[in-house]
Amino acid sequence: MNAFTTKISSFCNAHKILLMVLVLILNVVLLLAEQATSVRLFGKVEALNHRWANYTELHQNYIQSRIHYSRLDATESEYKTLKYDYEYSKSKGREYIVLGTDKPVSVRHNRVYYLDEQCSLTFSGIAKMTLQNFSFRCLY
Structure with missing residues (x-):
């Protein structure tokens, strides 16, 4: 593993809940866009x-x-x-x-x-x- 991958991995581990909330919000936005299209x-x-x-x-x-x-x-x-x-x-x-x-x-x-x-x-x-x-x- 290089340093960049290690930094990304530690960032994801530190902000797990924030990333899950962002993915959930993105899914809701995509679902609403699909319904209106x-x-x-x-x-x-x-x-x-x-x-x-x-x-x-x-x-x-x-x-x-x-x-x-x-x-x-x-x-x-x-x-x-x-x-x-x-x-x-x-x-x-x-x-x-x-x-x-x-x-x-x-x-x-x-x-x-x-x-x-x-x-x-x-x-x-x-x-x-x-x-x-x-x-x-x-x-x-």
């Missing part, structure tokens, strides 16, 4: 004669999606809304499964393809990847 995603798409706006929030293992859509030639007040509340479960790689009681789909298998650090394409369902089952989402 959420990921918010937003995306807009225009395809198939419609426009979609998608807002998604992931907090712990719950994911909420709000989708507003309308025809391209419709006025700004003519739109429809979908709301999904799911329980999030990680699958393999860039895939995840969400479970919920919402209609029409209570279970969704999603595949995510990241375009960069902020944006991704998400395909819902295990069907072929088409414009009918995708959403564009970006962190904000």
Whole structure:
């Protein structure tokens, strides 16, 4: 043992209780930060004669999606809304499964393809990847 290791060891022995209290406080701060953390995603798409706006929030293992859509030639007040509340479960790689009681789909298998650090394409369902089952989402 060198002198530096001996000094650290004696400091830790002398201040055991203080170090344990500091570690306990750090754990509580990290737990509170984890409880307050959420990921918010937003995306807009225009395809198939419609426009979609998608807002998604992931907090712990719950994911909420709000989708507003309308025809391209419709006025700004003519739109429809979908709301999904799911329980999030990680699958393999860039895939995840969400479970919920919402209609029409209570279970969704999603595949995510990241375009960069902020944006991704998400395909819902295990069907072929088409414009009918995708959403564009970006962190904000």
